[in-house]
Structures are given as structure tokens and as C-alpha cells.
Amino acid sequence: MNYMQQLPSIYLQGHPMPSSNIAIIGAGIAGITAARTLKAAGHSVQVFEKSRGSGGRLASKRSEMGRINLGTQAFSSDDPLFLEELHAWQQVGWVQQHHSAGQTYWTGVPYMSALTRQLLGDLNTDFSCHIQRLSHDSRGWLLHEQNDRAHGPFQQLIIAIPAPQASALLNSCAPELAHQADSVKVQPVWMVALGFKQPLTHNTNIKCPSNQAIADITVTPLSAEHPMQTWMLRARADWSSKHLENQHDDVIDALRSAFSDLLDSPLPLHDSAFAHRWRYALGALKQPTTALYEQQRGLYVAGDWCGSGDVYSAWHSGKNAAQQLLDHLHCTTIAHL
Template structure:
């Protein structure tokens, strides 16, 4: 089988690796310059920064087994942060004791490890998937054509997937009905470490939902004291079209009010908008499939919205495809 996989985030890579290990021929496509999706790391003058997924947990036994395998390969490490929560009463230690994992030395190390030597075409935004008499072809935004392929797996956020699934109206309608929440993310870098015990903090209300000190994570060797800030979904929706400078300034102000120590002017700031950061609610589809057509869809939006959900969804899409051969 010749299989096209659109999207090289954790779901697409999960499916690709499972299919390749089963002896199938896969070809990945992604509009970004590299793999990772929301697990990608952003380059900056302070080094590599995790502006998307901050960590992940492993609750499903299959995913937990995979995580321990990745740990043995050196792709991931356990993160043991001093966790806090912030509410109207101020900062207090968090009671959340879940085991947390991160890619090391950056979050994208995991997806790069999964990618390995798999064939991939980056900087290629697929805009249309259509089927001829026997095979699938893909069209990209520059007018290029790719194919033929026997099967296609769509591993993009639901709003983008709905367009690519147009040959299977039932699947397209399901994807179109998924509401994805946006998130503005900001990185701040300081010359001197902030005088705070906080490594990570859940924020209960206001502009922010989370902030974390990057150097508290294993493998992050940075000259500056860098922090990642995530805006809440509600704030991000209201301020979707603000400039990056405006977002950085407003979220820096919110951070300064919460952190509980003096916050000097930042050496640098960086803002990024994740338009489809997470599904608004969990679902139980695992993956979508039209086995007669040979068209499949997977992603965190098919399950929990977490990294674990994305990986499990990719596994399920691959399983259904292989069962149908």
C-alpha cells in the first residue's frame, strides 16, 4: 500500500510509525518547516522554547509503555516541577501530583524521534484530496500534485480536516462540528532569574491559564531566564486579532501581577497564536474511517485533546487501515 499522511504532529507520526513498522509505504506532508505540530519548539535568541504543549501525562497503559520506551531512547524525561495554582487569593502549592513528561532537550525531540527516516515533505500545505478511479491524489497550495496513493490519513486540526475529508461527507460533517479553542502563547526572557519558587502554575481565572519556567525542565540550558505564558481560551477568543506586540505586553502584565515577585523589563518577548490549540470538549471517536474509500482521520480532537489522545488516535487510525487491507 502507498499511504499519504497529511499532518506531521503527534497523531500523524503515531499513525505513520505504526504503518511503516507493519511494512507499509508512507509519505508524510506538513505545511510547517518541520514535524511536531503543537509539540514543535520555537527558535529564539534565548534558544529553543516550548510554546505549544508544555508537558504530557500517560494514563492509558499502551501510551505509558510507549513513553517508557521513548525514555530509554533518550527522547523524553520526567519533569518534576514545583507546581502552584493562582486564584483570587494569590499563589498556593498545587495538589496535582500527576507524573509529567517532556521531550528532551526540547519538546520537539519526541516528534523528531518518531519521524526518524520516514519520508516527509515539509512546507507543503495540502488543500485538496480527491479520488480518481482507483487512487487518491493530493493538491497543494502552490498547485502541485502528489500521488497516486492507495489510502489517505488526515491528521490535521478538525477545521482543516473537514475540508480535506470532503470526499467522505459523513466524516467531513463530523470534523466540521468540532469546536477548536485558540490559545495565545508568549515567551519572556529575563537577564536575571526571577526571584520565584514557581516552576509551573495553573491560573484559575483572568487572562492567563498557565505559565512555566523553561529552565526547570530537564535539558533546557539557557542563558536567559525564559518563561512560557499561555492565555486562557476565553481571553484568546476575545483578542484573536491583536498584534503580537500587544498580546506580549498584556500577558506580561497579567504575569507580573500573579508571579509574586518583581518582574523587570524583559530582554526579549515572543508571541505565537495557536488558532486550533485544543478541542473545546472530549470525544470518543478514537479515529474516523471510510474504509470503502480508504480515507481516515485522526487527531487529539477525536479523543481527549491531550498529547496522549493524539497518539492513541493515530494508533487507532493505523489499526483500522491495516485491518482493512
């Protein structure tokens, strides 16, 4: 099923398509999914993203080790609609499947942020645009940057960013929604990449006991794109909270040492290393929903934290926020016919 097939049938039966100018804050998987859904329904959408590229927690970074995924290394889902979408993306070469311990995992091709770039396609996106404040009046929503440069007015707004950042934006204009975002306990995560020109020969299926600093390890083998074998160490959330303000070099040393303990053998010197801190990595509402909204004012809030705090939830939330918006526009249009 494609996006157009999922639209309310009235849009497809020759009724006038309501056209609305819509802003989306955040070019992670939630914001991009919302934008694609709305664009497919014929709406004009403008995406605002504070970073220089798309992906959010599906970001990748160019390094001496090759392109490295900084956040999610792989994701899974058993939702039939998401799987249908993933298979469609696989057909065009945007994702690939991996199988491990009876579970299917998906990764972006050739890396995670490439997937989000493909999904973003030619959607209008303002990168390096950090929205610091929102205001709303009879003309719609204005989005303000730090220098008080304002974008808008937009009739509809979808905020698709982590809960603490959403709360900060919503505080002055939608305190009820801000309160819900505030209730999410978001945990940080430190990631450390260690690169070895001479690959380690250890078994790559390493168990990480729960009393250890490391929660998860992913290995990228040597290849034309990866001049070093790369071990990506994800620290546990509680360990990351405790060491949140540590220097990057200290975090590399600590996780390297924890890694060596897990291997139960001394580790040769690495050829390259970096640490990345995700201040807002993982977290979700206690009572999962799909998206939050104030439809009368055209305000929608999406993100992984509206569901279970994973890639699937982000996709589902973005899709749902867009669908709620379309349903509302549809009702408004019918009321005016």
C-alpha cells in the same frame, strides 16, 4: 510490546504482507504515530507536512532565550500502552519524566520537537507541502497543493490534522466526515515567552485563578542551552478568543501585566519576548472516539480532537487509524486468497 507484536498475528505467520502505498497528511504526533505503525507493518508511507519541521503543536522554536516549546510544555497519561511506549522512548533518551504534585509529566529531550524528529526517523516526509485539496477516483487519492501540483495516486490516506483544517479538506470528498470535524469547537491559545538574563527569584509554583488571563505558567531555568530564565505564559482559551486578532506586542504587554499581577510585585524589564498564536489549539468531539474512517475508499481521519484533545489522544488516534487500515487491508487480502 513493540509495534510488530501488536500487529494481527496473520501478518507475522508467513502470510503474504499486503503492500500498499499510503499518504499521511500532518506530521504531528498523530500522523507520525500512524506512519510508524504502518511502516513497522511493512508498508510504504509518504508523509506530507505544511510546516518546515515536524511536531505540530509539539513544535519548538529557536530564540535568543534558547529552544522554546511553543505549544505543549509537558504532557501526562495513565494509559498503560502509552506509558509502555514512553518508557521505551525514555530508554533511548527521547523523553524524560518530571514529577510534580504527585503527577508524572513527560517532555521531549532536549525539547518537544526533537522527540517528534526522532520518532519520524527516516520516514519519507515532504515538508513545506500544504495539501489544499483532495480528489479520489478509481486509481486512488490525489493530494493537491495550491499550485495544483498533485501527489499520488495513493490507495490509502490518513488525514491527521486539526479538525477545522480536516473539515476544509474533507468537505468536497467526504461530507459526512467533514460534518463530524465541523462539530468540534476548537479554541485558540496565545502563548507569550518572557526571557530574563537576571533570573526572577519568585516562587515558580504560581497559582492562576480562573478569572485571570493566564491559565498556566512554565519556567525554564538558566542553563548552557538557555541563556535566559524563560517564563512561558499560556493565556486562557476565552481570553485568547477575545484577543485573537491583537498585535503580538499588545498580547505581550497584556500577559506581562497579568503575570505581574499574579506575582503581586512589579516585574523588571524582560530581555527578550515573543508571542505565538495557536489558532487551532484545543478542542475535541463531544462524543470521543478514536478515529474516523471510510474504509472502502481507504480514507482515515485521526488527531487529538477524535479523543480528548491532548497528546495521548493524538497518539492513540494515530495508532488506531493505522490499525483500522491494517485490519481492512488484512480482510481484503484474505478475501483475495
